[in-house]
Amino acid sequence: MRRSGRRDLQNFTAFLIGKKGYDRRTAHNKLAVVAQFLKTNDILRLLKKSDWPSYVEREPEVYEPEQLDKLLAACDLRNRVLFEFFLMTGMRDAEVRHTCWSDISSRQFARVKSKPEWHFTPKNWEEREVPIPDKLMQSLREYRSWVGAGSRLLFPATVGQPDRHFLRTLKRIAWTAGLNCQSCNTNKGRCRQGPFCEHWFLHKFRANWVAYSSNDSGIWQTYVVPFPIPDAGARYQISTDGGQQPRWRHDGRELFFLSPDKKLMAVSVENMGSTPQFGAPKVLFQTRAHGPLTAEEFFTYDVSADGQRFLINENAADNPIPADIILNWAD
Numbered sequence: 384m385r386r387s388g389r390r391d392l393q394n395f396t397a398f399l400i401g402k403k404g405y406d407r408r409t410a411h412n413k414l415a416v417v418a419q420f421l422k423t424n425d426i427l428r429l430l431k432k433s434d435w436p437s438y439v440e441r442e443p444e445v446y447e448p449e450q451l452d453k454l455l456a457a458c459d460l461r462n463r464v465l466f467e468f469f470l471m472t473g474m475r476d477a478e479v480r481h482t483c484w485s486d487i488s489s490r491q492f493a494r495v496k497s498k499p500e501w502h503f504t505p506k507n508w509e510e511r512e513v514p515i516p517d518k519l520m521q522s523l524r525e526y527r528s529w530v531g532a533g534s535r536l537l538f539p540a541t542v543g544q545p546d547r548h549f550l551r552t553l554k555r556i557a558w559t560a561g562l563n564c565q566s567c568n569t570n571k572g573r574c575r576q577g578p579f580c581e582h583w584f585l586h587k588f589r590a591n592w593v594a595y596s597s598n599d600s601g602i603w604q605t606y607v608v609p610f611p612i613p614d615a616g617a618r619y620q621i622s623t624d625g626g627q628q629p630r631w632r633h634d635g636r637e638l639f640f641l642s643p644d645k646k647l648m649a650v651s652v653e654n655m656g657s658t659p660q661f662g663a664p665k666v667l668f669q670t671r672a673h674g675p676l677t678a679e680e681f682f683t684y685d686v687s688a689d690g691q692r693f694l695i696n697e698n699a700a701d702n703p704i705p706a707d708i709i710l711n712w713a714d
């Protein structure tokens with residue numbers, strides 16, 4: 384067996400995610416199998432902790448729309464567009480930091496690609512294209528005409544180099560806008576006294592998504608849009624032959640809905656952090672779920688956190704078990 388190096392395993396990870404289209408958790412599990420195999424052959428500790436594909440189990444923390452409005456209102460043009468960019472592209476700190484004007488296509492996407500001159504490589508070698516919603520494209524045009532053509536980077540530091548202090552900028556603006564939570568106490572200081580609130584961090588901008596149904600196309604279909612900016616332009620149609628009552632598995636990696644003929648359908652969800660990918664709808668099973676009986680009754684089923692069990696409000700079977708009713712039994 385050829386000696387495997389760390390780079391081989393990193394390439395393997397990039398292959399699993401980039402070429403095979405596995406989600407991060409699956410890639411993590413497959414990498415673990417290889418690591419276990421190498422370990423039994425006494426090849427240990429090839430990988431650093433950061434080489435393992437990371438994934439989020441719990442629901443991510445999100446900013447409330449009012450918080451974002453206040454934050455953006457307290458920004459100058461550059462920082463407003465900077466945080467809109469984070470919010471609407473779902474890119475990571477280092478990816479935003481190294482984005483150049485030449486990476487922005489007039490066809491409304493941003494390329495995430497390596498910049499060897501700044502020693503930047505996208506995480507997991509995941510070069511990709513991220514759609515830019517209309518609203519963000521407008522902001523970028525406004526910002527471009529304001530900064531002029533001088534800089535290669537979108538959001539450079541004052542000397543034209545990549546800006547390593549987006550987080551510091553965010554915390555400073557949150558502090559001046561009165562948005563600190565007033566109660567956290569970090570090793571840099573108390574958030575009541577300065578720009579230290581730990582509830583403001585860049586990762587939290589990465590897009591969250593809302594599923595809903597609409598009949599604006601003529602039939603009820605299920606869609607997913609980014610939240611909290613539902614007007615950002617990106618809308619993904621999840622159902623193909625109609626769908627209502629969408630529900631997420633707790634970890635957001637699967638979405639369920641009811642087809643028009645009451646089949647419970649499932650769609651796999653991947654890569655929600657940047658450019659989401661939805662699998663083709665699959666039939667799980669036929670239900671006898673009744674339609675909503677009142678305007679307040681949005682759902683006639685629910686799903687367990689792991690997506691394995693369903694509770695369904697069904698119509699009774701056609702041949703119900705007969706029941707004898709005894710009248711005047713107390714006589």
Ligand SMILES: [Zn+2]
Pocket residue numbers: 563564565566567568574579580581582
């Ligand atoms: Zn705080």
